[in-house]
Amino acid sequence: xxxxxxSCGTELLLGQITDTNATxxxxxxxxxxxxxxxxxxxxxxxxxxxxxxxxxxxxxxxxIMTGGLGPTEDxxxxxxxxxLLGERMQVDPxxxxxxxxxxxxxxxxxxERNVKQATLIPSARPLPNPLGTxxxxxxxxxxxxxxxxxxVPREMYRMWEAEVIxxxxxxxxxxxxxxxxRVTGLGESTVEQRLEAFIHASNPTVATYAKSDAVDVxxxxxxxxxxxxxxxxxxxxxxxxxxxxxxxxxVDKETLPSVVGTMLxxxxxxxxxxxxxxxxxxxxxxxxxxxxxxxxxxGLVAYSRAVALEMGLPTELVEEAxxxxxxxxxxxxxxxxxxxxxxxxxxxxxVAGPEPFEQKPAGTLALAIAGPxxxxxxxxxxxxxxxxxxxxxxxxxxxxxxRLHLLGIKKAQ
Amino acid sequence: xxxxxxSCGTELLLGQITDTNATxxxxxxxxxxxxxxxxxxxxxxxxxxxxxxxxxxxxxxxxIMTGGLGPTEDxxxxxxxxxLLGERMQVDPxxxxxxxxxxxxxxxxxxERNVKQATLIPSARPLPNPLGTxxxxxxxxxxxxxxxxxxVPREMYRMWEAEVIxxxxxxxxxxxxxxxxRVTGLGESTVEQRLEAFIHASNPTVATYAKSDAVDVxxxxxxxxxxxxxxxxxxxxxxxxxxxxxxxxxVDKETLPSVVGTMLxxxxxxxxxxxxxxxxxxxxxxxxxxxxxxxxxxGLVAYSRAVALEMGLPTELVEEAxxxxxxxxxxxxxxxxxxxxxxxxxxxxxVAGPEPFEQKPAGTLALAIAGPxxxxxxxxxxxxxxxxxxxxxxxxxxxxxxRLHLLGIKKAQ
Numbered sequence: 001x002x003x004x005x006x007s008c009g010t011e012l013l014l015g016q017i018t019d020t021n022a023t024x025x026x027x028x029x030x031x032x033x034x035x036x037x038x039x040x041x042x043x044x045x046x047x048x049x050x051x052x053x054x055x056x057x058x059x060x061x062x063x064i065m066t067g068g069l070g071p072t073e074d075x076x077x078x079x080x081x082x083x084l085l086g087e088r089m090q091v092d093p094x095x096x097x098x099x100x101x102x103x104x105x106x107x108x109x110x111x112e113r114n115v116k117q118a119t120l121i122p123s124a125r126p127l128p129n130p131l132g133t134x135x136x137x138x139x140x141x142x143x144x145x146x147x148x149x150x151x152v153p154r155e156m157y158r159m160w161e162a163e164v165i166x167x168x169x170x171x172x173x174x175x176x177x178x179x180x181x182r183v184t185g186l187g188e189s190t191v192e193q194r195l196e197a198f199i200h201a202s203n204p205t206v207a208t209y210a211k212s213d214a215v216d217v218x219x220x221x222x223x224x225x226x227x228x229x230x231x232x233x234x235x236x237x238x239x240x241x242x243x244x245x246x247x248x249x250x251v252d253k254e255t256l257p258s259v260v261g262t263m264l265x266x267x268x269x270x271x272x273x274x275x276x277x278x279x280x281x282x283x284x285x286x287x288x289x290x291x292x293x294x295x296x297x298x299g300l301v302a303y304s305r306a307v308a309l310e311m312g313l314p315t316e317l318v319e320e321a322x323x324x325x326x327x328x329x330x331x332x333x334x335x336x337x338x339x340x341x342x343x344x345x346x347x348x349x350x351v352a353g354p355e356p357f358e359q360k361p362a363g364t365l366a367l368a369i370a371g372p373x374x375x376x377x378x379x380x381x382x383x384x385x386x387x388x389x390x391x392x393x394x395x396x397x398x399x400x401x402x403r404l405h406l407l408g409i410k411k412a413q
Numbered sequence: 414x415x416x417x418x419x420s421c422g423t424e425l426l427l428g429q430i431t432d433t434n435a436t437x438x439x440x441x442x443x444x445x446x447x448x449x450x451x452x453x454x455x456x457x458x459x460x461x462x463x464x465x466x467x468x469x470x471x472x473x474x475x476x477i478m479t480g481g482l483g484p485t486e487d488x489x490x491x492x493x494x495x496x497l498l499g500e501r502m503q504v505d506p507x508x509x510x511x512x513x514x515x516x517x518x519x520x521x522x523x524x525e526r527n528v529k530q531a532t533l534i535p536s537a538r539p540l541p542n543p544l545g546t547x548x549x550x551x552x553x554x555x556x557x558x559x560x561x562x563x564x565v566p567r568e569m570y571r572m573w574e575a576e577v578i579x580x581x582x583x584x585x586x587x588x589x590x591x592x593x594x595r596v597t598g599l600g601e602s603t604v605e606q607r608l609e610a611f612i613h614a615s616n617p618t619v620a621t622y623a624k625s626d627a628v629d630v631x632x633x634x635x636x637x638x639x640x641x642x643x644x645x646x647x648x649x650x651x652x653x654x655x656x657x658x659x660x661x662x663x664v665d666k667e668t669l670p671s672v673v674g675t676m677l678x679x680x681x682x683x684x685x686x687x688x689x690x691x692x693x694x695x696x697x698x699x700x701x702x703x704x705x706x707x708x709x710x711x712g713l714v715a716y717s718r719a720v721a722l723e724m725g726l727p728t729e730l731v732e733e734a735x736x737x738x739x740x741x742x743x744x745x746x747x748x749x750x751x752x753x754x755x756x757x758x759x760x761x762x763x764v765a766g767p768e769p770f771e772q773k774p775a776g777t778l779a780l781a782i783a784g785p786x787x788x789x790x791x792x793x794x795x796x797x798x799x800x801x802x803x804x805x806x807x808x809x810x811x812x813x814x815x816r817l818h819l820l821g822i823k824k825a826q
Contacts, residue, residue: 284804
């Protein structure tokens with residue numbers, strides 16, 4: 001079944017609100033195994049709504065509309081549907097009685113213009129809306145379905161779940177299951193090249209998305225039962241893991257900070273950090289995870305030479321190796337571990353840019369982990385991008401180094 | 414000029430992301446006085462993108478596309494435009510050289526599939542993208558314009574502001590000047606109420622937008638010359654400043670960290686911080702500003718009681734007042750100032766949630782500034798929102814307290 005969403009409201013086209021209704025419905029349709037091919041936003045203009053609706057009528061079997069069911073002159077969804085179908089709107093006595101009762105129950109006289117919320121056309125059945133004054137429409141004609149719901153999210157969510165989903169069950173071909181595999185350390189095009197064989201398959205489908213903190217590999221299967229769809233996804237996931245191995249750090253909503261945090265919490269171990277150019281971002285990412293106080297002790301942000309020395313970096317080291325060097329990162333990791341009393345210490349130093357520092361270009365990075373088993377170090381250079389970008393990518397690299405060390409993949413020297 | 418937005422990406426139709434690019438562009442177009450009539454989201458399918466594009470070509474003079482400029486096989490925006498116009502894509506040697514240089518600078522071999530990001534059609538001119546590998550396209554043909562930009566918001570925003578808006582000026586019927594006044598400490602609806610008189614004016618237009626770090630008041634004027642437009646904006650700005658006063662902390666791209674940083678740099682003064690529940694975010698926001706090393710010395714992140722004591726918080730204080738209290742914030746500010754040798758120290762403590770701490774609910778906040786003139790404190794509670802939200806709003810509140818203190822508005826006790 002080909003579905004299409006039409007969101008009505010001039011406020012959408014002025015950028016005053018974002019169409020989160022479409023996101024909600026898109027997620028739901030994908031879960032129901034209904035293919036969504038188009039989403040449109042159109043203003044409160046009868047001609048343009050009808051044009052958009054006619055187009056949808058030609059190419060989709062299910063048209064889901066939100067907004068434009070209010071009582072005012074620029075609420076035109078009902079008018080557009082009746083224009084498209086050439087059916088006249090008429091006040092439905094039952095709906096009118098319910099509507100007047102709704103106002104009476106609130107001790108208010110119903111404004112007469114609200115009576116248009118009690119209208120129907122011959123092909124339309126009302127969708128009850130206990131949360132507001134605008135009932136929805138369920139329209140069936142010529143093998144097409146139009147669902148019209150209010151734009152107010154609260155009212156729309158309830159109507160969708162309680163009224164629309166049950167009425168759709170005869171049409172939902174299969175059930176969908178999706179799992180996202182989160183990849184770090186490889187670029188999107190490299191991931192896609194390695195997964196070429198999977199990307200051309202049709203069930204499960206495999207697609208890659210570049211996110212700011214990872215490359216996401218989305219595996220989606222459709223089957224007659226959720227269990228079967230999940231089984232298909234798991235089969236493909238296993239084969240993808242053979243290809244990408246430890247580059248996959250988590251699934252679905254997991255992040256590098258949450259994955260590392262879970263590993264530490266499970267081992268009952270603790271973490272502390274000392275950072276220079278990331279300026280506190282590494283600590284902040286770690287503490288975005290609820291419950292991080294169970295394993296994160298604290299951090300030292302040395303953003304000036306004087307503070308670095310006051311925090312314990314030996315003057316000779318800073319003079320010989322500089323503030324940005326692997327040796328310095330190593331001592332920072334040990335300082336964090338010892339002074340803040342943690343099982344693991346991360347030391348991270350580098351050049352955020354835009355200017356070079358100590359003759360080292362923006363993007364230079366030096367990382368170290370100090371732990372019970374000893375030290376692990378890593379360094380890089382040449383990353384470009386904004387200052388925030390440098391900080392973010394470097395902090396994630398530090399967390400990934402710790403992840404690989406905890407997995408026993410990066411061995412201490 | 415009739416404009417239309419087409420956002421490409423299957424992840425939009427699966428509800429995995431919300432089309433905030435469309436919201437951003439819609440706001441901008443309305444500011445430019447360009448009428449936006451339709452917004453469409455379409456998946457990564459050549460036939461459907463071309464269908465949507467053809468429809469737009471028939472009814473709009475300006476078509477703005479986002480997404481689908483990546484290197485992978487499901488990035489199809491270029492292919493769709495060349496199909497619509499019947500023009501062949503060819504690799505542009507200059508673009509290819511730039512692209513290979515981009516990868517070389519990062520010490521990476523360019524995956525061959527990326528070469529398609531260096532293609533053009535005869536009607537297309539490239540739009541530079543210093544933040545990524547995908548240049549945009551500016552296509553002019555038969556009195557129509559198609560603008561194709563990356564879907565990554567950061568890259569799209571920059572391309573829109575630096576490359577597209579200037580190229581649009583001949584079409585915006587007059588020259589546009591916009592200034593954004595950034596407001597903190599008031600909610601959007603309060604700001605809108607206070608500016609009611611301005612919001613109904615037509616030139617300059619005044620509109621408010623809630624951003625994560627401020628309420629933005631956008632003042633846009635249209636005139637025959639840029640100077641005249643700028644004069645109109647400045648007049649209205651002066652009257653708005655009479656209404657909002659010190660709630661306005663900056664203009665255009667300024668942020669609380671950049672504004673505070675500029676004030677400190679101009680005075681040749683320095684800053685250090687000690688934070689608990691913000692977990693390093695306050696330091697990180699401060700160090701997002703280029704040149705912050707001129708005035709930011711460093712930070713202490715005390716995320717556990719033991720570390721708080723090790724960093725110098727007196728045991729009696731922690732036992733009597735607790736880790737979350739104004740007294741503790743005051744001592745933290747003094748510790749940061751003294752131990753890290755700065756003119757100003759910020760102390761920030763509170764409860765990020767979701768769980769209460771020391772019987773204090775999530776959203777509890779205590780702030781202190783220690784400076785040459787003495788101490789300023791502030792506390793709050795009852796904020797709702799995610800953990801990240803709590804951290805972010807609290808860190809911004811600390812920076813705003815310092816701003817008001819530096820302005821002489823918040824006097825030391």
